[in-house]
Amino acid sequence: MPFERPADNVSLAPFTTLGVGGPARWFARAASVEDLVAASRWRDAPLFVLGGGSNLVVSDEGFDGVVVLIAIQGIVTTAAGPDTRVSAGAGESWDGFVSFAVKHGFAGIECLSGIPGTVGGTPIQNVGAYGQEVASIIEWVDAVDRETGAAVRLSGADCAFGYRTSRFKRDDAGRFMICNVTFRLQPGAAATMTYPDLAAYFSGQESVSPDVRAVREAVLAIRRRKGMVVDAGDPDTRSVGSFFMNPVVDRSVFEQIAAAPGYPMQNDTVKIPAAWLIEHSGFGRGYVDGAVGLSTKHPLAIVNRGGATARDVVRLACSIKRTVLDRFGIGLRPEPVFVGFIDDADIEFLRG
16 A cells, blocks of 8 residues: 555544643654655654554653554564574564464563563563563664664664663664564574562462463453553553662662662672662652552552643653662663653753
8 A cells, every 4th residue: 555644633632641732743654664664754854653653751741743654464473593583573562562473382582471552662671570581582683774764674683682671772763664573483482581570470289380471361361450451441540550660779788778678780880779769768658649550569660640731741750760869879760762852851860
């Protein structure tokens, strides 16, 4: 089908899990690489590529440019020695893709079950949870380089992954339009069981080595208890998921915080749960601040309680960050992408 002219002034709030944000000046849907290139060239205007909208805060003013919704579909498997390469279109549902992998007995992403969004968004954030992250299993990313207009293939190493980040989120933010992601998975391999929550879930059960299906179901159950599985009937899931990343600090900093839980990392650093810091700064589960608040199930999720604005969300996030910084001397970093905020002091504070 030929590329359709983008629509004018389309509200972006319905395309996000948080449910806030103003309109896109122009809005297009790209079901192919050709559509994506055509949309990017349609106007000499700012461009934003939208996936599942699960890790996104759109300003109340919206986006004064072209927003392209990625809808590239398809899943293809090929043998790669003892492993299997599984390629997926950037518009595929991420949890649908995980379900596909688990159904076929492929190990490597079962712990990433229940995470909203699309396949194309996972390399940007280096999505991870419960002992797994996509950086360890991405073979390559197919994308269009907006600087040259050329199709490129970036290896996992080329993506410069870090903790919940990548080159797509840092130095090259906005440069590459991701079309397809190829993962290397392991048929018949043992499921990952390194995370304490999973170990606790299976504690006392007869199965000492749960398979990928059992681990997927366990992860979904754990995430539902925390309000981290999108459910239209559960207002606690009207969020971006975890709003703040778990900070990684020097051991000397960690040792100054009495009773804080910590997980040893490389180079004598320690990861501290952001949820613990937030709760011990006075922001408990179910905290209410007008039309926004914190999930009743997990303090990391800032929720839209109904009728919230993007400014409401940003205000609460700033209040949390400022209070944690004053109490513990640790600056929390936000996970979501902020779109349409121009020279905004609050956003600069959150990112700083």
